[in-house]
Amino acid sequence: MAGRAAVPEVIWARPERTGRGPKPAFTRADIAAAAVRIADAQGLDAVSMRHVAAELGCGTMSLYNYVPRKEDLYELMVDAASGEHELWEPTGDWRADMLHVAHQTRELMHRHPWMPRLMSGVYGFSPNALRYLEHCLACLDPLDAPSGTKVELIAMLNGCVTVYVSNELATAERARSLPWSQEQETAVRIAYLGSQVASGAYPRLAASFMEDAGPIDLEAVFQRMLGRVLDGFDPGPRPGPRPGPR
Amino acid sequence: MAGRAAVPEVIWARPERTGRGPKPAFTRADIAAAAVRIADAQGLDAVSMRHVAAELGCGTMSLYNYVPRKEDLYELMVDAASGEHELWEPTGDWRADMLHVAHQTRELMHRHPWMPRLMSGVYGFSPNALRYLEHCLACLDPLDAPSGTKVELIAMLNGCVTVYVSNELATAERARSLPWSQEQETAVRIAYLGSQVASGAYPRLAASFMEDAGPIDLEAVFQRMLGRVLDGFDPGPRPGPRPGPR
DNA sequence: GCGCACTACGTACGGTGTACGTAACTAGGA
DNA sequence: TCCTAGTTACGTACACCGTACGTAGTGCGC
Incomplete structure (x- = not known):
């Protein structure tokens, strides 16, 4: 009807090659x-x-x-990185399989630290994303739940991994990009937070900082988070809130 | 020692006014x-x-x-928006309080659709962020758990809300920014997805699409997600996997 | 009252995404 | 077989970006 519109489609919908003209x-x-x-x-x-x-x-x-458009370049990048997921024959233990998926995703995002930033602005149904989704669904075959619930599980797990790694990377990046030494920066940070907390306006926050001083075990926190996500979908016997060492 | 470094600190650590010079x-x-x-x-x-x-x-x-730096402008924006959180006297029901917090956050992000994109690149301890954290901790007073666990709960809830709204907004944005009509775009999308799925390479995905055709109730999905997050921290009697209507 | 730290702001530089025009090339239809 | 239409290739140009730097004016603390 109207004159040809200007390339609005998702890039995956246009063929890579049309046949006419030079290669x-x-x-x-x-x-x-x-x-x-x-x-x-x-x-x-x-x-x-x-x-x-x-x-x-x-x-x-x-x-x-x-x-x-540049946006489409991002789309290509995310798809390419998604292609790095190793897919395996599901083991029959959906919990273990999904944990494995999550760990792989985290590693992938550490390898490509730009991924979390791009994930949210992207179409989400690129060829490799579809393959990945299909694989997750295959891993979830043993789980007795409607397919809508399974998709929600996958989305929630991916979302949690993404924000988690995003925070990890932001912290690391801030530490790295400093013209100051790590110690000086930490000192400034502590001085600021300390002054705020010491003002007495944030008693619970202050207590929490006191209680949890010292470095935190990112690996353990990640593991706990995954466990809690999967628990929310597990119809099996309740393992309790898994208090863990901390 | 070295010459003065160039403004590397978090903006909150530098005073707004130093006293000298013009107002x-x-x-x-x-x-x-x-x-x-x-x-x-x-x-x-x-x-x-x-x-x-x-x-x-x-x-x-x-x-x-x-x-x-411009990055600091973002910091100011996020802090200002965070200040829009209405804080209330905790009711004693931490689950209800946290649900309320989450719904408020979602509304806030709908009001300021740029928030999710900025959240991950920001220091996270601005004045209003601290106030918000303190309030959440106050709501969690009735929950018998170490403060580290409480902080993890807050982080996980915020993270989930952020990615959820992020997806909501991306979908809406894509629909809005089209030079085409909604119907045409949907048609293109379906044609593409259909062609992929019909190829037979994604049987489970195809089944899922068949099963879940029709518009989805974003509100209900959000609600379910929140429930599952909180369940992971609830030491109370298990309510089952809360299958819900879907 | 003096000096200096601070505010205000114009100019300029190197970068960005991309609209547009032109030239070369090649596959399909006559 | 040749012609032509659709592609590829790419240089130029434009508007906009963050911000380094220099200069001028202002008012608090000594």
């Missing part, structure tokens, strides 16, 4: 790999159309033949 | 309010130093007297 010099996989390489090495902010084009060895505007 | 024309609250106004009306990407300065009626570079 494309790159595949989407090439482009995604280049962008991922840059993001891993120099951070997400270094991923610009110019940079990626340079990495590929082509002119900036040539990239737009493959990737209509 | 500042604005407070941090003014600046935060201006930035929030812009972000609410035109989206987060419209929040630039130039825009905010114009909104305040001052030169661009004057802003840098108050806000050393």
